[in-house]
Amino acid sequence: MAFRQDRHNMMSRWFFPCLIALTLLPLVPALAQETPETLLIRQALDNDKFGRRRGEVDLALSAFAPKLVVYAGGRSADPRAWQVLHEDLEGFRAAVGQELRGGRYEIERQVPYIHVRGKKAIATTLDSGQVVDRAGGAGRAYRSECLWFFEKVEDKWLVTALAQEIGDELPAPATGAQAGEIAEVLRDEEEGWEQGSAGGLAGLYDEGAAILDAGGLLRPEKWVLLLGAGEEIENWLARRLQRIRYQLDRQLVYTHVSPGGGEALALTRERLNATYESGPASHQLERWVLWTLSRRSGSWKITNAVYGLGLPQ
Amino acid sequence: MRKMLRVIPAVALLWLGACSTTEQQVDEQIATLAANPIDSPAWQTAVDGLVALGRPAARQLVAHIDPEFYKGENYCEFREEIEKKRTGSALALGRIQHKAASATLQARAGAAFTRAERLACIWSVGELGADAAAIDVLKVHARDADPLIRLYSAVALIKMTDTSAVAQVEAALAGPDEELAGKALSQMEGTNYFGLPLLMELSRRAPARREGIAAALDKVKAQVVRQLEADDPSLRMSSARTLNKVGDPKVYQALERLLADPSNLVRFNAAASLAEMDQAAGIEFLFAALQHQDPILRVNAVKFLTEVQRSSGSVQGQLIAALSDSQALARSGAAQVLGLARVRDASQALIGLLGDADAEVRWNALIALGCIRAPEARAQIESRLHDEDQTVAYYAQWALQQLGQG
Numbered sequence: 178m179a180f181r182q183d184r185h186n187m188m189s190r191w192f193f194p195c196l197i198a199l200t201l202l203p204l205v206p207a208l209a210q211e212t213p214e215t216l217l218i219r220q221a222l223d224n225d226k227f228g229r230r231r232g233e234v235d236l237a238l239s240a241f242a243p244k245l246v247v248y249a250g251g252r253s254a255d256p257r258a259w260q261v262l263h264e265d266l267e268g269f270r271a272a273v274g275q276e277l278r279g280g281r282y283e284i285e286r287q288v289p290y291i292h293v294r295g296k297k298a299i300a301t302t303l304d305s306g307q308v309v310d311r312a313g314g315a316g317r318a319y320r321s322e323c324l325w326f327f328e329k330v331e332d333k334w335l336v337t338a339l340a341q342e343i344g345d346e347l348p349a350p351a352t353g354a355q356a357g358e359i360a361e362v363l364r365d366e367e368e369g370w371e372q373g374s375a376g377g378l379a380g381l382y383d384e385g386a387a388i389l390d391a392g393g394l395l396r397p398e399k400w401v402l403l404l405g406a407g408e409e410i411e412n413w414l415a416r417r418l419q420r421i422r423y424q425l426d427r428q429l430v431y432t433h434v435s436p437g438g439g440e441a442l443a444l445t446r447e448r449l450n451a452t453y454e455s456g457p458a459s460h461q462l463e464r465w466v467l468w469t470l471s472r473r474s475g476s477w478k479i480t481n482a483v484y485g486l487g488l489p490q
Numbered sequence: 491m492r493k494m495l496r497v498i499p500a501v502a503l504l505w506l507g508a509c510s511t512t513e514q515q516v517d518e519q520i521a522t523l524a525a526n527p528i529d530s531p532a533w534q535t536a537v538d539g540l541v542a543l544g545r546p547a548a549r550q551l552v553a554h555i556d557p558e559f560y561k562g563e564n565y566c567e568f569r570e571e572i573e574k575k576r577t578g579s580a581l582a583l584g585r586i587q588h589k590a591a592s593a594t595l596q597a598r599a600g601a602a603f604t605r606a607e608r609l610a611c612i613w614s615v616g617e618l619g620a621d622a623a624a625i626d627v628l629k630v631h632a633r634d635a636d637p638l639i640r641l642y643s644a645v646a647l648i649k650m651t652d653t654s655a656v657a658q659v660e661a662a663l664a665g666p667d668e669e670l671a672g673k674a675l676s677q678m679e680g681t682n683y684f685g686l687p688l689l690m691e692l693s694r695r696a697p698a699r700r701e702g703i704a705a706a707l708d709k710v711k712a713q714v715v716r717q718l719e720a721d722d723p724s725l726r727m728s729s730a731r732t733l734n735k736v737g738d739p740k741v742y743q744a745l746e747r748l749l750a751d752p753s754n755l756v757r758f759n760a761a762a763s764l765a766e767m768d769q770a771a772g773i774e775f776l777f778a779a780l781q782h783q784d785p786i787l788r789v790n791a792v793k794f795l796t797e798v799q800r801s802s803g804s805v806q807g808q809l810i811a812a813l814s815d816s817q818a819l820a821r822s823g824a825a826q827v828l829g830l831a832r833v834r835d836a837s838q839a840l841i842g843l844l845g846d847a848d849a850e851v852r853w854n855a856l857i858a859l860g861c862i863r864a865p866e867a868r869a870q871i872e873s874r875l876h877d878e879d880q881t882v883a884y885y886a887q888w889a890l891q892q893l894g895q896g
Contacts (some may be wrong), residue, residue, distance in 0.1 A: 286709070294561070295603060388565075401561075403561055403562070403565045404561075404562060404563070404565055406562070409562055409563055412563045413564075415563055416563060416564070417566075420521050420525075424627045449570075451567070451568060451569060453524060453525030454521070454523060454524070454525065455518075455521045455522040455524070455525035455532075456524075456526035456528065456530075456532050456533075457525070457527075458523030458524070458525050458526055458570075458571075458574070460529060460568035460570050460571055462567060462569075484567070484785070
């Protein structure tokens with residue numbers, strides 16, 4: 178009898194821990210790739226998700242930086258469909274507040290990709306579920322793919338930019354109207370390379386600017402951060418221009434400036450040719466580049482450059 | 491003391507200055523690699539320049555073959571530029587013999603890298619010498635879809651004394667692809683004493699390209715003979731030992747000169763090679779050592795005579811004759827060699843030694859008969875079970891166990 182009692186106690190003591198371990202077992206490979214930084218980023222993304230689910234704007238926006246830019250993806254990964262939707266946190270807060278007052282977000286969020294480099298990171302999310310109208314009770318299907326840009330401030334990862342509603346739809350042809358001041362900045366950047374002026378070029382980049390590599394892909398699931406920590410861009414420019422001469426043939430394909438005039442987007446197609454001081458080799462490449470620009474500091478500065486977008490030739 | 495205090499910062503500054511100079515020199519050579527086509531004279535000169543800088547350059551070179559290096563401040567837009575830098579750095583690391591780079595090089599020999607990068611890394615892994623991980627990696631690449639990768643991997647394995655992929659070299663030399671065959675010959679020319687036995691074998695039986703093989707063999711042979719005069723005793727030793735099948739009077743003379751080498755191992759390896767080619771000087775050297783008062787020399791003599799007997803059988807007659815030598819050390823040593831080499835024809839002569847006046851000779855004869863497992867010796871072995879010398883009696887018991895119950 179005592180033996181049976183012991184066995185019962187032992188089973189009840191081990192049953193639940195074993196059950197939990199078995200439940201978590203399939204998650205082990207995924208968790209193995211996690212780092213403290215990716216866990217913190219997931220936490221920031223969870224705050225946004227739970228805030229939307231509960232209709233709490235403050236919780237949803239708790240991980241957003243005051244200097245925020247939100248782009249509308251137009252259900253396309255092609256930047257020619259992208260526009261600047263909000264150029265600061267306040268505008269975004271008002272929009273989110275309105276959304277959450279109008280509907281209840283019953284959503285699930287997947288985070289397929291997180292890439293961290295130093296104090297910068299990018300992540301993609303896929304939200305799915307339904308939004309239930311708070312007044313009428315009617316539900317509509319909800320699906321949204323987003324690209325998030327993060328920056329670590331002290332110990333907290335903050336969202337600095339967000340491209341909402343990206344997808345696979347093809348954009349309408351660009352109108353051809355291009356913002357002259359954006360074209361000028363990108364022309365100055367082109368000339369900076371050709372003149373070998375590292376200092377001049379560095380001056381065109383925002384203090385927190387980042388350079389990314391799309392690796393020939395349009396969708397951002399494999400984009401990687403190349404440069405952006407501290408004075409990395411300036412040092413990189415100095416290194417490259419020390420012994421290499423560049424020739425650039427840049428065509429501005431698309432620009433968009435926010436209604437407030439503080440943020441902008443641009444897409445260029447460019448041919449790059451490099452020759453070297455120490456020998457006869459020359460290297461060429463053609464690439465699409467997505468640019469984001471900001472006028473927060475007074476003049477237009479490049480905030481992000483995404484090299485090698487996978488758009489057709 | 492005060493002078494010393496003044497000198498120390500100056501020396502430290504000089505040292506720091508020298509460090510930065512090396513770094514700058516590496517940067518200069520890497521810039522030249524980037525600016526010139528792979529294998530062009532200028533590119534080769536830059537690799538030579540990096541090799542000349544030697545081990546102080548190794549840290550930077552290891553960094554340049556790592557993909558992580560090309561992120562951040564070292565980001566490079568052009569894949570071809572990275573290929574030139576990585577290929578040159580990998581080759582330089584192999585030539586510098588920076589063994590600590592082996593794992594990094596192995597990791598860049600995979601299919602994610604360009605052919606030039608892979609070939610350079612595989613070649614360099616081969617140059618860095620044998621280690622178990624490298625052999626495993628090379629064996630995988632020796633089955634690659636690309637025949638050139640297979641060839642380079644096979645040659646790298648040969649340089650690690652692993653002959654498991656030799657068929658790749660043979661296939662390249664026998665096949666219709668002239669370029670691949672040319673690469674096989676040029677790679678084999680770089681195998682030093684590791685590739686000499688294979689080249690000799692191929693020169694005898696290869697179905698095609700015999701002239702090219704003969705030319706490669708001549709080059710390697712000349713290099714190995716030159717190395718007999720190298721400062722490094724291990725290089726002299728390995729070179730001497732690999733020349734054991736080169737029937738050439740000049741080689742005999744060069745090996746005979748090594749019989750007076752200051753290094754024991756060099757002398758014995760040279761003697762063993764000469765003995766395997768049936769040269770009296772080598773055989774006499776080994777038999778003289780067999781009855782030397784110095785036990786270390788006797789141990790070496792037994793070891794090398796066993797090798798010679800096993801590989802060529804050229805000393806069997808002398809060994810059996812030595813069992814009747816007036817010197818007990820010679821009889822004892824010869825018995826050991828005949829036993830270790832399992833020379834069955836020596837069993838009768840060894841049985842004759844079981845009545846030797848010297849106990850050490852008797853027990854070595856018993857050990858030899860046990861190793862040979864000569865059933866005809868059973869009765870004589872049993873007669874020694876109660877030998878007055880306890881060691882002899884012990885080995886009689888042991889030898890009977892080797893013969894088995896039958």
